[in-house]
Amino acid sequence: MGEDHAPLDPEDLASYDIDPAESRALLRTLDWHIAPVCMVLYLVAFLDRSNIGNAAVGGMVKDLNFPSNGLSVATSIFYVTYVVFETPATMLLRTLRPSRMVPTFMIIWGGVVIGNGFATNYATVVACRLLLGICEAGLFPSLVLYMTSFYQREELGLRTCYLFIAACLSGVVGGLIATGFLKMDGLRGLAGWRWLYIIEGALTIVVGIGSFFAIADRYETASYLSERQKFLMRVRHAKAAVYSRDEGFSWNEFRRYTRDPMIYLSGFVLLCMDTCMYGFSTFLVVIINGLGYSPIVSQALSAPVYGWAAIVYLFGALASDRYSVRYKIILPLSLVTIVGYAILLANPANLGARLFACFLAGMGIYICVGLQVTWLGQNMAGYRKRSFAIGIQLTMGNIGGVIAGQIYRTNHKPAYKLGHAASLGFWAVAILATTLQFYVWRRRNVHREALTAEEKAEKDERGVTGDHHHAFRYVL
Template structure:
């Protein structure tokens, strides 16, 4: 294919996924490109919108299921301790009265500690090897939970599980940035957090069935819960090896033409991606970036509510007076509602390029839900309705803030470090969440609801600070003179601080 740029209007021939080439009339100035084209030629190339849509459909058909399923089983495996608790596990292993709180919090101690390590390691180790291997091993840990006989064994396995699962979230975030442009990340990140909410639906239904196996083969129902879910995780981890690509260039499911288009998109968004080689300078930029710390503070508040809800909803609902099985079943529609709300908001986040005006109203609805849970005493209907209100914003706030943080960091190494730092700060909320829903506070759990409400207000407050910073930076860039822009170029300013980079809000 000729490397010379031909700017006449023409018919572009391309393959949309490995089938016979298709022809589409391109109604704008088009150019020819090939594997040997220079970056300048790729930068000038205009991708046919229909061809780009076909590329995104191809990516979504392989990446979306992998991201969604891996994140679903991670949330299922960390949160099933709440389901097991309602099935009598803590009585069977002679756990202390605060056993559930300890098991929840200690999981996040190792989860938070090792998360940045995995993010950095992913830039040097093949994702197609790292993530499947970690998933298979943590599936074995979950399966082993089914055979514990004492509380120390549970704590040991929860610590190991936290260490292994900490690899997943930041690595999946980073993998998404390898394949998608920043205005496409909101919807793709939504696959993860919709899966987290779906895990609540699936977990409740699975638990309702497996807990009925109590006594089968001499094992308790909660033992079967861990054994079955652990076996499923092992199978999924082994299968994921065939779906995780190390980069667009090595993705077996993309045609040569589609790989070329991913290179075009990469070159054209280079200001966002930057140099992908390791650089301590870029790492230091992440640690000195105020936006990342503010985003982390937001995430801390939002994560307290998310981890509190995802782990303790079934315990809270059982406190309304329902049986073990009924409480499992009643949480399913609550999580389903959360998934629907988040998927809708994530779609609009990408389509309208907005974050703040989606996070704020859903968070305020969540606050109203916590206020009702604190105030209500005897009205079971009001408390169940309040749970739906709480679910409205817990996943939306966390998920959209993650994509917001990623979209406003330019440079692959700075972004990978920034994602890890934000997640490290935010996931400390899991440690807090494990301590606020105490067994001595049942059935009303007002302390847990009050702290969750305060945490949501904390997150909203820091979001206002974040909004002020990005709007101020954009205004300063727009006010820059040509001389100031040229001076930035001469001084080698790159990444999100460059005058051409616009922050999204």
């Protein structure tokens, strides 16, 4: 019958040996059709949520008579609805289908962004931020979960990191296009910051329409995979199913994996890190503007900071993926970020030193957040547990967005000592919690290595599956 029509029995599939050359070719095909799409979608999303900082420097705060702490509130309010709707949206991804849910919400939030460009008062901006939070809530966790349906756990590190590289690149793109749009000030009677929202919103709608045709719901329906490659995907899934069976929803299983403390520890780490990341991504241009640079120069100077963060991220992600390590990448780069925040908090008189500190802070922020998200996803087995874990982790993490908006306050410029001090503290706590996470997972691996054949058999008899299976090893 040929290899394309190999027996359907899962045990036969799990024992099938895939030729390494075929495996590499399959990965290249997946990377060409999945990674670029996910990166573009997340770049656009991050651009739309973070452009409030660019617009503020461009005159929106003054034109719409924001209250004294209005920018902080408008920034935070986005994450209120984002957090509330994030987990439900993630859990519904399979039911609503990625090819329908993601494009639909993108088109809606693109319209909201355009609406923000025609805002006539502060209340309208707040309303748009609330709606934007609802529409964007499910995107990132859905993209992470979507990739776990195509890639094996050992392949996910670099692919998930692509999303955060896209977040870095959104800062580069945002800074550069904001520089151009601010020069359109007065065109057709509209301020430059209004053009920023209108054009970026239109771009989001175009990308949303295009994504209808670019997203395949499952590998079985992916037109870019040949029949042979679909067979190889079945083999890969059968091999992973040895410790990650998914036999349908059950309340007993649900209660069991909700009691895993590592999900909540990882969520706490991400909360601390996200407080820094969202504060950095939203207020970087405001911080640079506070150094004394003009609005247009501030927008332009933010681009190389994000560009450097993206370069560090790419090489760090490649090393993390090649050597299958997370903690050994996170720890040293976290210490660099600590130094950056410490310099910003010291507020030296030299502007060059403060700008250099922004480069240092950005070096660790994005890659550490990305690796933390990837780390949990790789260490959770089973689609439902993974979807729950990612949803909870990201929901907890995005509470950091609410906090970030409150620690960087307009009336604290240009030093922003509260924001820098709080970010420094949150990042230090994140390092300690990450270290605890590393040692817990390492201890579990050591314990499983020491199991006897009788103990393994006893666990098999009890039906222990998922990441608690004796064959499962946590990525460290």
